[in-house]
Amino acid sequence: SARRWLRLPRGRDWPELPAGHVLGQCVGVGVDSRGNVLVFHRSGRTWSTPFPTEPIAVPTVSVLDGRTGRLLAAWGTNEFIMPHGLSLDHADNVWLTDVGRQQVFKFSPDGRRLLLTLGERGVPGADRTHFNLPTDVAALPDGSFYVSDGYRNTRVVKFTAEGKYDFEWGGKGAGPGQFNLPHGVAVDAQGRVIVCDRSNSRLQVFDPGGKFLAEWKGPLIGRPYGVSIGPDGHVFLIDGGDGPARTADRHYAVELDAEGRVLDRFGSFGTEPGQFQLGHDIAVAR
Numbered sequence: 001s002a003r004r005w006l007r008l009p010r011g012r013d014w015p016e017l018p019a020g021h022v023l024g025q026c027v028g029v030g031v032d033s034r035g036n037v038l039v040f041h042r043s044g045r046t047w048s049t050p051f052p053t054e055p056i057a058v059p060t061v062s063v064l065d066g067r068t069g070r071l072l073a074a075w076g077t078n079e080f081i082m083p084h085g086l087s088l089d090h091a092d093n094v095w096l097t098d099v100g101r102q103q104v105f106k107f108s109p110d111g112r113r114l115l116l117t118l119g120e121r122g123v124p125g126a127d128r129t130h131f132n133l134p135t136d137v138a139a140l141p142d143g144s145f146y147v148s149d150g151y152r153n154t155r156v157v158k159f160t161a162e163g164k165y166d167f168e169w170g171g172k173g174a175g176p177g178q179f180n181l182p183h184g185v186a187v188d189a190q191g192r193v194i195v196c197d198r199s200n201s202r203l204q205v206f207d208p209g210g211k212f213l214a215e216w217k218g219p220l221i222g223r224p225y226g227v228s229i230g231p232d233g234h235v236f237l238i239d240g241g242d243g244p245a246r247t248a249d250r251h252y253a254v255e256l257d258a259e260g261r262v263l264d265r266f267g268s269f270g271t272e273p274g275q276f277q278l279g280h281d282i283a284v285a286r
Contacts, residue, residue: 014069015062021071023062028086028096028136029226031285032109035066040076040086040096051082051100053122061086061094061111066285075111085148085184086281089139097147099133104147116163118147126153128165136226138185138193146193148182156182156195156210169210174200176212184226184281188258189233196224196237203227203237203260216260222250226281233258238279241269251276 015037017023025047028040039062045052059074060083076083081100088094092109103119124132135150143161155170156179170179184196191208202217203224222239229235235256241249248269253276255264267276 015064015071016069017062017071021062021074022058025280027084027280029281029283030086030088030094031066031283032088032092033286035285036072037064037066037283038062038086038088038094039064040083042083045082047082053081055079055081056083061096073110084134084150085136087137087139089143089145090141093139095137095139095145097134097136097150099135099151102131102134104131104134104137118159118163124152126155135181135183136185138187140187140191146185146187148185148195150183151181154179154182156185156193156206158210167210169206176215177204177206177210179204184224184237186227186229186235188229188235190258194227194229194235196227198223198225198240203235205260214260216256218262220262220265221254221256222252224254225279228282228284230255230284231286234263235260236282236284238276238282240276240279243278251279253279253282 022044023041024044025042026039030038043056043058043060055078060076060080063073080098084099085097094107096105101121102124106116119131131149132152133150134147136148137145139145145159147157149155149157154172155168157168158166160166179197180199182195183198186194193206195204197204201223202215205214224237225240226238237254239250239252241251251269252265252267
């Protein structure tokens with residue numbers, strides 16, 4: 001079941017944070033090869049437009065012990081304006097998207113080295129070198145990667161391992177291969193690209209070249225915000241609901257098999273242990 005992969009200690013003492021360490025809106029989450037949990041968060045800043053221009057002056061990436069919730073490290077001070085997506089590649093490098101900076105970043109596993117930057121800081125665009133509110137990254141073992149670009153451009157873009165533009169697909173709409181807010185993206189062991197088409201309330205499945213393969217949707221799937229692939233090929237999504245955030249319409253974590261059939265759901269709306277409120281991302285331990 002989904003609980004097998006998303007198991008965390010129960011109760012209010014996870015995570016175990018030192019005094020003054022504020023997470024606020026937790027927008028991206030990943031699990032590294034050692035079972036540590038990385039959280040990309042806004043440290044008390046909230047989504048408001050126009051976005052601020054100054055970076056958040058405290059850490060925005062927190063590394064937590066997966067079993068105890070103890071804070072192991074924190075980084076990302078004075079780097080990010082409006083954190084959004086976090087994902088890890090096969091070497092535990094950390095991929096981040098910042099919708100305020102209009103950029104995509106690749107950091108070393110410890111966050112000390114910036115390995116790659118895509119996009120022009122603060123400048124939106126729809127060409128090969130710009131994004132417009134990019135949301136998430138899915139990296140492949142060969143180092144190439146997909147970016148869901150996102151709130152305005154409604155496309156998925158493929159880049160080489162060196163960060164060179166390869167190809168893209170998408171466009172605004174509700175038909176096969178079109179998007180209305182591609183929000184989360186993941187790649188399974190078959191190379192299929194699975195995209196949370198959030199405002200169309202569906203997952204879309206593509207081959208590695210962007211050819212449409214399938215649409216998964218329905219009341220049990222809801223409105224997918226984030227997606228992750230389990231070691232057995234099962235697909236996990238977080239249904240953030242239809243909003244606003246205080247609307248108790250769904251707010252489930254959902255487990256699907258590799259063909260999109262719903263196997264399990266858990267959670268409910270709220271702030272108690274085991275509940276969600278506008279769930280934004282999901283990660284599965286390897």
